[in-house]
Amino acid sequence: MAVLARASADALRPHCVGLPPHTRLRGPEIGLVMLRGRMGGDGAPFNLTEATATRCTVDMAGRMGHATVLGRDQEQAERAAMLDAALQDPVLRPALLARVIAPLAAEQAERRARDARRAEATRVQFFTMATMR
Amino acid sequence: MTPGFAEPVLGAQSSFRAMLHALSHPGRIVELPDVPQAPAPLGPAMAALALALCDADTPLWHDGGAAVTDWLRFHTGAPLTEAHAARFLLASGAPPALASLALGSDEAPQDGATLLLQVTALEPVDGWRLSGPGIETSTSLRVSGAPPGFVAERAALAALFPRGLDIMLCAGRHIVGLPRTTNIRDWR
Numbered sequence: 601m602a603v604l605a606r607a608s609a610d611a612l613r614p615h616c617v618g619l620p621p622h623t624r625l626r627g628p629e630i631g632l633v634m635l636r637g638r639m640g641g642d643g644a645p646f647n648l649t650e651a652t653a654t655r656c657t658v659d660m661a662g663r664m665g666h667a668t669v670l671g672r673d674q675e676q677a678e679r680a681a682m683l684d685a686a687l688q689d690p691v692l693r694p695a696l697l698a699r700v701i702a703p704l705a706a707e708q709a710e711r712r713a714r715d716a717r718r719a720e721a722t723r724v725q726f727f728t729m730a731t732m733r
Numbered sequence: 734m735t736p737g738f739a740e741p742v743l744g745a746q747s748s749f750r751a752m753l754h755a756l757s758h759p760g761r762i763v764e765l766p767d768v769p770q771a772p773a774p775l776g777p778a779m780a781a782l783a784l785a786l787c788d789a790d791t792p793l794w795h796d797g798g799a800a801v802t803d804w805l806r807f808h809t810g811a812p813l814t815e816a817h818a819a820r821f822l823l824a825s826g827a828p829p830a831l832a833s834l835a836l837g838s839d840e841a842p843q844d845g846a847t848l849l850l851q852v853t854a855l856e857p858v859d860g861w862r863l864s865g866p867g868i869e870t871s872t873s874l875r876v877s878g879a880p881p882g883f884v885a886e887r888a889a890l891a892a893l894f895p896r897g898l899d900i901m902l903c904a905g906r907h908i909v910g911l912p913r914t915t916n917i918r919d920w921r
Contacts, residue, residue, distance in 0.1 A: 625736050626808070657807075659734055 603705045604683055605669045609676035615700045616679050619686050620661050628656035628674035628681075660685035735770045737784050737808040743767065748785035752901065755910035760863035760872035762855050765906050769808075772800035774825040778903040779849050780804075786847070787811040787821055794819035796826055820844075825851040827880040831887060831898055842895035845913070853878030855904045865915040874909060876902060884919045891916070 604612070630652065637648040655668040656677040665685025669677045683700065686692050738744025744767040755763040771780030775797050783805060787793050792814040795801055801823075805811060816822060816829040828848055837845035860875030861884070879902075890897050890913070897913030911917070 623736060625734055626741075629741070659736075664734060 601667070601680075601684060603701050603708060604680040605667060606708055607676075607680070607704045609673050609679060611704065612676065612679040612683065612700075615696070616682055619682055619692075620689075622658040622660040622665075622682055622685065624656070624678070625659050625664065626655070626657040628654055628677040630654050630672050630674070633668075656681040658682055658685055661689070663688045734803065734807065735772065737769045738767060738781070739769075740767070741784075744769070744781065745785040748781040751908065752782060752785065752910065755901065755908050756899070756912050757867050757910075759865060759867050759910050759912055759915040760861075760874045762857055762874075762907050762909055765908060768906050772797070772804050774798075774851070775801050775804070775823065776825070776851050776903050777906050778908050779823055779825070779851055782849055782901060782903065782908065783821070783823055784808055791820045792818055793821050793823070794829075795823035797823065820846055822846055822848045823851075824848060831890060834898055836890070836893060836896040836898060839896060842897065845897050845899065848898055848900045850879070850900055850902050852876050852902050852904050855902060855907050855909050859920060862918045862920050863911075863915055864918075865912075867912075868915070876909075878904075884917050887911075887917065 631654075632650045633653045635648045635651050636645045638645050651670060652672055653668055653670055654672055654674055654677040655666070656674070658665050658678065658681045660682065663685045665681040665683070665688070667677050667680035667684055669680055683696065687696055747766045751763050751765050755761065765778050765781050768777035768781045769784060771777065775783070783793075787805070787809040789810045789812070791811050793805060793809070793811040794814060794816045795805065802813065806813070817833055817835060819835065822828065822834065828850060831848070834848065835844060835846040837843060854877040856875040857873060858875045859873050861873070863872040863874055864870070887898070887900070894913065899913055900911040902909040902911065
């Protein structure tokens with residue numbers, strides 16, 4: 601689901617061809633979710649900000665697929681929900697995992713590693729005399 | 734699982750408006766413009782009112798079984814509770830004893846529950862004779878499939894006014910409002 605939620609509608613569209621027909625149970629609808637953070641990663645929780653999110657739930661042959669994605673792309677939410685429902689089908693699941701999820705996950709990991717590399721190159725180590733002693 | 738309203742906002746608004754209309758003209762049969770397909774035994778009108786009225790802040794009771802529980806949880810997010818604690822009750826069969834439900838208090842009569850009651854048919858012909866606020870002289874209403882003893886049980890609550898119970902009768906796509914101020918006399 602995390603992989604589907606991060607993939608764009610353009611990336612998901614070709615994989616939705618040939619899926620069983622679906623009906624929309626809810627949405628796609630746009631709303632706000634409150635993001636919470638913790639000071640220093642383990643402190644008291646606080647409300648960081650609200651983020652726009654789009655959610656969708658579909659029914660595909662009796663299986664419910666859910667998706668909540670960041671942003672306002674309703675097509676992305678619906679296609680992610682369709683694939684979520686299809687992935688629960690034991691017949692379709694192995695093919696979808698290999699054909700859709702694995703490449704998307706690899707691409708997202710690659711992008712994250714690339715961003716991390718670029719950020720790492722500009723890292724500045726702060727230190728004071730006290731910490732050097 | 735079936736979808737809720739085709740247009741969630743417009744569907745809920747039009748159902749709410751229809752319910753206001755029904756409660757301001759007790760005994761008048763009002764058709765709901767937009768109803769969802771709900772799992773049995775939830776009728777279309779009752780399902781529409783449930784979607785329009787219930788959310789996470791309204792404890793809900795129903796007698797519809799697991800499919801209805803799933804449907805209401807998914808579409809309304811309302812917490813399910815015991816009958817005496819519920820703000821809204823959906824009764825597709827015989828409702829719990831009316832006097833055992835939340836009737837509000839003298840200081841806060843608005844805390845009384847609202848009972849949505851499924852009946853077989855509603856016709857504007859002789860059967861019950863209704864009078865009270867919102868009715869100029871009297872209104873005739875024939876209700877098929879009301880639980881036995883319903884009129885007497887409801888009349889017993891009148892002495893508690895302003896505490897009481899507001900009731901919506903639902904049949905197919907049609908509803909009838911019976912606020913706590915309406916008197917019912919059974920003429921049959």
